[in-house]
Amino acid sequence: MAFHKINVTVNHEPEQMVVPSNMTLMQMLRESLALTGTKNGCSAGECGACTVLLNGEPVNSCMVLAAECDGANIITVEGLARDKQLDPVQDALIQAGGVQCGFCTPGILISSRALLNRNPSPTEEEIREALVGNLCRCTGYVRIIESVKKAADMKPHQT
Amino acid sequence: MAEPKIQNSSPVGESTPRIDAREKVTGAAIYTDDLQFGNALLYARIKRSPHPHALIKKTDVARAKALPGVKAVVTGEDFPGYIGLYLQDRYIFCRDRARYVGDPVAGVAAVSEEIAQKALDLIEVQYEALEPVLDPEAGIRPDAPLLHPDLGKYVVAGFIYPKAGTNISNHFKLRKGNVEEAWDKCAAVIERSYRIPHIQHVPIEPHIAIAKVDERGEVTMWTSSQSPFAQRNLIAQSLGISQSEMRVISPAVGGGFGGKAGVSMESLAVAIATKVKGHPVKLRLTREEEFFTAFVRQGLSAHFKMGCDKNGKLLAMENCFYWDGGAYTEYGVNIARAAGYSCTGPYEVPNVKGDSYCVYTNHPVGGPMRGFGMPEMHAGLEQCMDELAAQIGMDAVEFRKLNCLKTDSILATGGKIHPIGLEECIQKAANAVDWGRKSPASAPNKRRGKGIAAMWKAPAMPPNAGSSAWVELAEDGKVNVGIGGQDIGQGAFTISAQMAAATLGVPYEWVRVAAPVDTRYSPYEWQTVASRLTWSMGNAIVNAAKDVRKQILDLVAEAWDESPDELDIVNGVVISYKSEKETPLKNLVIYGLPNPDGRGWKGGPVIGRGNFMPKDVTGLDAETGQGEHGVVHYTTGAQAVELEVDLDTGRIEILKGVAAFDVGKAINPELVKAQMEGGLVQGISSALLEHLQLKDGFPKNANLVDYRIATSSDIPREMQSIIVEVAQDDGPWGARGIGEHSMVPTIPAIANAIFDAVGIRLEGPPFTAEKIYLAMLDAGIVK
Numbered sequence: 001m002a003f004h005k006i007n008v009t010v011n012h013e014p015e016q017m018v019v020p021s022n023m024t025l026m027q028m029l030r031e032s033l034a035l036t037g038t039k040n041g042c043s044a045g046e047c048g049a050c051t052v053l054l055n056g057e058p059v060n061s062c063m064v065l066a067a068e069c070d071g072a073n074i075i076t077v078e079g080l081a082r083d084k085q086l087d088p089v090q091d092a093l094i095q096a097g098g099v100q101c102g103f104c105t106p107g108i109l110i111s112s113r114a115l116l117n118r119n120p121s122p123t124e125e126e127i128r129e130a131l132v133g134n135l136c137r138c139t140g141y142v143r144i145i146e147s148v149k150k151a152a153d154m155k156p157h158q159t
Numbered sequence: 160m161a162e163p164k165i166q167n168s169s170p171v172g173e174s175t176p177r178i179d180a181r182e183k184v185t186g187a188a189i190y191t192d193d194l195q196f197g198n199a200l201l202y203a204r205i206k207r208s209p210h211p212h213a214l215i216k217k218t219d220v221a222r223a224k225a226l227p228g229v230k231a232v233v234t235g236e237d238f239p240g241y242i243g244l245y246l247q248d249r250y251i252f253c254r255d256r257a258r259y260v261g262d263p264v265a266g267v268a269a270v271s272e273e274i275a276q277k278a279l280d281l282i283e284v285q286y287e288a289l290e291p292v293l294d295p296e297a298g299i300r301p302d303a304p305l306l307h308p309d310l311g312k313y314v315v316a317g318f319i320y321p322k323a324g325t326n327i328s329n330h331f332k333l334r335k336g337n338v339e340e341a342w343d344k345c346a347a348v349i350e351r352s353y354r355i356p357h358i359q360h361v362p363i364e365p366h367i368a369i370a371k372v373d374e375r376g377e378v379t380m381w382t383s384s385q386s387p388f389a390q391r392n393l394i395a396q397s398l399g400i401s402q403s404e405m406r407v408i409s410p411a412v413g414g415g416f417g418g419k420a421g422v423s424m425e426s427l428a429v430a431i432a433t434k435v436k437g438h439p440v441k442l443r444l445t446r447e448e449e450f451f452t453a454f455v456r457q458g459l460s461a462h463f464k465m466g467c468d469k470n471g472k473l474l475a476m477e478n479c480f481y482w483d484g485g486a487y488t489e490y491g492v493n494i495a496r497a498a499g500y501s502c503t504g505p506y507e508v509p510n511v512k513g514d515s516y517c518v519y520t521n522h523p524v525g526g527p528m529r530g531f532g533m534p535e536m537h538a539g540l541e542q543c544m545d546e547l548a549a550q551i552g553m554d555a556v557e558f559r560k561l562n563c564l565k566t567d568s569i570l571a572t573g574g575k576i577h578p579i580g581l582e583e584c585i586q587k588a589a590n591a592v593d594w595g596r597k598s599p600a601s602a603p604n605k606r607r608g609k610g611i612a613a614m615w616k617a618p619a620m621p622p623n624a625g626s627s628a629w630v631e632l633a634e635d636g637k638v639n640v641g642i643g644g645q646d647i648g649q650g651a652f653t654i655s656a657q658m659a660a661a662t663l664g665v666p667y668e669w670v671r672v673a674a675p676v677d678t679r680y681s682p683y684e685w686q687t688v689a690s691r692l693t694w695s696m697g698n699a700i701v702n703a704a705k706d707v708r709k710q711i712l713d714l715v716a717e718a719w720d721e722s723p724d725e726l727d728i729v730n731g732v733v734i735s736y737k738s739e740k741e742t743p744l745k746n747l748v749i750y751g752l753p754n755p756d757g758r759g760w761k762g763g764p765v766i767g768r769g770n771f772m773p774k775d776v777t778g779l780d781a782e783t784g785q786g787e788h789g790v791v792h793y794t795t796g797a798q799a800v801e802l803e804v805d806l807d808t809g810r811i812e813i814l815k816g817v818a819a820f821d822v823g824k825a826i827n828p829e830l831v832k833a834q835m836e837g838g839l840v841q842g843i844s845s846a847l848l849e850h851l852q853l854k855d856g857f858p859k860n861a862n863l864v865d866y867r868i869a870t871s872s873d874i875p876r877e878m879q880s881i882i883v884e885v886a887q888d889d890g891p892w893g894a895r896g897i898g899e900h901s902m903v904p905t906i907p908a909i910a911n912a913i914f915d916a917v918g919i920r921l922e923g924p925p926f927t928a929e930k931i932y933l934a935m936l937d938a939g940i941v942k
Contacts, residue, residue, distance in 0.1 A: 037186015101648030103413025140840030
């Protein structure tokens, strides 16, 4: 097994990591950095629970090798709030009642943030499309979609 | 008691924010897989049967044991004890016979998941393949291969009736009136059959258990669980240890829907851990394993015959259900029972013959899933109701309102129904979709339709399933509530805090729930199933909070030389309506109060306890299903949908979905509505998309691409949730459960709307575009 030395910025902090070739970004976050907010729902890129921002783009972190992330900027759910101030997508999700079991929540929040970064005033159709890769079994999505609309109306907050 | 001068604002009935929302949106909430165990942690993998039905002739684990990094290899030889909730019909690992594809035959613990996986390939198992049973109706034939030759010897609960020498693990019978004589009096009779496929719960968090056995043999298990106490009980029994020697800790649960109730994979982790004492052993199902080695919703083959008189009054039903229970039956036998005693649906029917069989097959193990047999059973029943209404020339809503249970209606099992708001639910759901008015389709190639379905469901549980709770206060006067029920997303912790705060007289924000649930420190709760927590655990919490309240008021009354009746607790302050004295709780709940004469102190740390158990549930007769009070209560309701069928593709789009349920009292209305929305979408998903394909016993779509669940693009354009409140006499504030009910009537509501749109009916869900299109071709609707 080969190992790779990588420099990454995770949640605004620089990190130097040594990662094996077969380690996924999800494993690096959860196991090496103990950032367990990123969830493992399928390890196959199908459920979206492990979604993180990789250089501003939402990706399934189970489908990305850690070794590929040299020089990357990564934001996980733990990095959304700044100075204890929740990101609008977090505030809005609480207000809309879009949290139930919470296991899809981190991925939902990252996809919502990514959408609002590229499109600050999305239509309902655009919100539905942006969340289509994040499976939720509890809520029926309706309050989650509502929360993204709410967050779009709140004070902008660029992550 | 004197008239209160200060209005205590109760959080019950308010939509207080979820108690766990902030930790869940920040990634701080801890789920089982997030726990850190350090370097002693071992990883388990399971060797599984590749055959649906086979004898195990020989197992050789020598090569696996020799692999560096492997710490233990176990097989069925190591664990001779049976396990099972209602019927002890399985071993933890197969011993002589494998009964489904995926049946565990051996387990490995190793220093890494990769090594554990590699070791599985080195385990050699010789099988002798046997003919499988792949259909429940084939399984009851006398010449069917017998799956459980020892069925007659298994330990079984008193209300389950297995038939030794057959594949029938339970046969529930309901007999009322005289069905044969009734048919002649009917002006319309209809007979239909339906098949409901297996589906899977698909929690986003797969099953996981970490078990550790210490030098004394005491077991600790961390697991994502709806049933920590039932797991303690059943696993301890199977391993031959005492229940108090087994501790189950359950952190946040990433979705349950019934799949994490009882014991499925958890006993495997514990069994392996007994061979590597001191090491925590982690077993985490892959998504593929999750689909067919955790519980599935069992399949159903259902036959209905029903008739009514010329005025539309139901006269008779003869319903027969064959449940595809799978290889073993943790809950399946009780699902068959629940469907049997509920087989009339929420209607008054004077003549009933109901038979519900749970049948062993070589399919994945059927378990409880949101609705516990009711969505499957209502799927056919509520389509028959529409067809019978049409045959007698009645509107489907009027037909249901005429026949539905009203307060004091006689149940098919005998006895009367409690106060019930079903008729109101049916009418409100119909009104919300503008029932009776046909709206134009959105395009020339589309057809629009509306459908409605009603439902009922009782908590299906043993008559003495109990709850308990404790309430204690800290130096600051704030409250800690101990419960053994689990928050699986439904909001159980939130409503627990609301009920404790309201009973005690403190602000909602002052209450926290002692989580995670830990069988060593949390009070007993039977299981987080059956939509029973708000009602049963809620009563225990109220009793515990009342106990605290009484201790505090008695103490203050003595100190102030007043009657407790003159005192109250308002916003965390004890007040006297008589003397207008007041003192905050923090002044007395730990340190007590000084005696007025200055000699010594009274009181001390306050802790309250409460429990609840249904007191008056009677059994149901084995031959007739009759009993005065067979279940604690029924939650009832209705759903209505409006949809469009695309004639070019067969694709169905749900335009509007409406749910109306009689919840007795909504402790937290927004949480109740969230249950109605989530259930509706899960119901839509099961109606349009979901089918665990089992070809010759082999799962064919055990992944989230080939087994699709509803995404954000599949939900209705518009949803509406209507709360009806006809109080439950023994519920806290009149509340009864709602968690499961919201996906019960969805399949038939959609099926009825499809019929309204294009005039076709299918044998069963999922109503995929392909099946709809082919049915439209057959019917000549499209060419």
